[in-house]
Amino acid sequence: MDMSFSAEDLVFREEVRAFLDDKLNIRLREGAFATPSVFVEPDITREWQAILNEKGWLATLWPEEDGGPGFTPTQKYIFEKECALAGAPALPVLGLKLVGPVICKFGTPEQKARFLPRILSGEDYWCQGYSEPGAGSDLASLKTRAERQGDKYIVNGSKIWTTHAHHANWIFALVRTNPDAKKQEGISFLLVPMDQPGVSVTPIVTIANDHEVNATFFDNAETSVENLIGDEGQGWTIAKYLLENERGGSCAAPSLLAEIERVEQYAKRQPSGVNGAMDHDVALMQRLARLRLETEAFEVTELRILSELAKGRPAGPQTSLMKLTASNLRQAINTITIDMFGYDGLQLPTSRPLYGNEAPEPVGGREAQLAMPTWLNGRAWTIFGGSDEVQKTIIAKQVLGL
Missing domain, CATH: 1.20.140.10 (Butyryl-CoA Dehydrogenase, subunit A, domain 3)
Known part of the structure; x- marks a missing residue:
């Protein structure tokens, strides 16, 4: 294995350093430094997101044809290392690194055209609906139900530890669409708008005195069938793909x-x-x-x-x-x-x-x-x-x- 950088990679590193020197202002550096939590507050991270989006260096896990910067794996590593050394804020993980790559891989052309540009621009801010009371490490035991009625799904149940749900206008959720199937086979991956009467969010303040996680409740919440990613029953496969990105998608x-x-x-x-x-x-x-x-x-x-x-x-x-x-x-x-x-x-x-x-x-x-x-x-x-x-x-x- 050759672990040395090529001449092209070294040129790219200098370009990244020059960009960070120019665009990463004191407010962003200080905000990132003085954030003790895993997730940076939206006022800091959205400002940095807009700067990177304008440069075209934002969605490093996305294919170039879907709006990614086209970095090689080595360039991605260099970019993340230089951002870390410069003290850049962390980016919104849930949209850019989790649901974004899922839509890129499993979404229809119509879903890509609808959601991906709004993730890049920051118009849509996402949260994740995976864990439930009684279904955390044993995620396949989830009970949140989505029942199809015509051209929409009716969602009932709850999710917990939904990070930044109080900021989000969309949630990607694992839901049970077939209660009679085996645990993993009855799960689907569904996008649900948060701004509706059927969705409520209750804050959970942690021992660190931070409010970044929540409990989220669905009471006859509605979402269009067009917001189903992949096929019904494919949710477990999609969930594993997403978790690989969450666990190893960044350096x-x-x-x-x-x-x-x-x-x-x-x-x-x-x-x-x-x-x-x-x-x-x-x-x-x-x-x-x-x-x-x-x-x-x-x-x-x-x-x-x-x-x-x-x-x-x-x-x-x-x-x-x-x-x-x-x-x-x-x-x-x-x-x-x-x-x-x-x-x-x-x-x-x-x-x-x-x-x-x-x-x-x-x-x-x-x-x-x-x-x-x-x-x-x-x-x-x-x-x-x-x-x-x-x-x-x-x-x-x-x-x-x-």
Whole structure:
């Protein structure tokens, strides 16, 4: 495997760096930095989305014919790495990286023409309706029902942990269209408008004091049969495709390494209380060095998979390995950060957002103020997109053949 960049890739990297220097303004950098949650607030992410859309560099997981930038897998990696190093905001995952690729692969030409441009422009903001009370890791047990009546479906049931449902005007949902079929065979993939009387959203405030997830209820909600993606009963196949994109559709190592770099810089400035900064604490720096080595090893694995993708091979179950490793590395970074800041790192501000003129005053600096909210919010990394236990089962069965 040749892991060196070509001359063309190096030219592309310089183009990306110049673009970021020009377009990634201070407001966007500060907003991204001061966001402790996984999902960036819409006022920040939509501004960055519009800038990338104008450039044509937005939907990196989409085919070029459907509006993607036409990046090679290597260019996509370079782009994500440079964005991470520059501190760019995360983009709306649910539309651009989840339902968008599904519509590209399984949607009709009419569905593509209707939905894809509005995802790119930000006119439509999406949420995901997968998990339910009693159907999380065992997703095939979902009970939300969609009954066809003429040219529409009537949807009844509920979804939980629907991220940013309070911002969304559309939800993509797994629904049961055939209650008599086997669990997986009776599920369909349906797009449902949120702005209607039959849909209600109840906030769930997490232990991190963030409101990013919700409970969503359907009470005779309606959607057109034209909003069925694929065929009835094909939902489980589509769901697995979407989850592969969620678990491995982005390059995780660049953002992890960029975060480790920031922690190393914090250690040079944070007082240890014993004649020097925290970078004089041998035990802490050994932990940080080990974490960097583990993350660099993870990056090599990610690049190896990237090499396979460049040859046209599908992502497959190794995305579960990437998701499992990246989630645990991220939590380890959060833990070492909060340890380094000591008592200052234990503060948990009660207001959001933590950027802008209304942000609460920090104790010991903004980095310390973000430590606890980030640690608490980050506990979800090993749960969403399939818990660690689910990923280990997939790896055991489909990668190791156990």
